[in-house]
Amino acid sequence: MKLNVRWTVILVFLLTFAWSGGRLALAQELTLHADPAQSQVEFTLGDVLHTVHGTFRLKDGTVQVDPAKGIASGAIVVDATSGNTGNDSRDHKMHKEILQSDKYPEIRFTLQKMEGRLAPSGNSDIKLTGVMSIHGSDHPMTITAPVQINNGRTTTDVHFVVPYVQWGMKDPSTFVLRVSKEVDITVHLVGSLSARPAS
DSSP states (O other): OHHHHHHHHHHHHHHHHHHHHHHHHHSEEEEEEEOTTTOEEEEEEEBSSOEEEEEEEEEEEEEEEETTTTEEEEEEEEEEEEEEOSOHHHHHHIIIIIIOTTTOOEEEEEEEEEESOOOSSEEEEEEEEEEEEETTEEEEEEEEEEEEEETTEEEEEEEEEEOTTTTTOOOOOOSSOOBOSOEEEEEEEEEEEEEEEOO
8 A cells, every 4th residue: 555655646746746847948939030042932823824923032030929828929021022933024023013022121920939849959830820911901811831940940831822913912913914913932941930928
């Protein structure tokens, strides 16, 4: 009987220690600093003749998350004036008539909430909820982010669709050339991860 009680006490102690350790591991705020030189935003737009591929440059990206509370803040900022498809006339039309990038030079995703468990290393799948600000309008958005963390280096490739015509931008379609009213976006982020005790 005494032996059983002793092992019960030890088991409770070990479980309590493990549970506390898990909470301590989560009780920290994580900050991702994206590296614009290694990161890139790619977009794909289909039309009846062929598919248009292009890129944007990342301007800035700093994201703070508190995994224990599910809180996220910060923003991913894209330089709208950097949009490039490799065709000068098409790019001129894109910037002047659709993006109006001289008037709206930034595309910004501001974070508000995180769902899922972000492991300190290895692979994680999380959901980020926030607001996409583009062409002078704000749009609620939730994206799934597969995150890889290795020795403080963080990478993620996020894919989502922007219904740009529905969001108030001009439809570039003509009577002859029909263009998709949605554009596929892939954001490739590479950066460093730092941690500090949660407040």
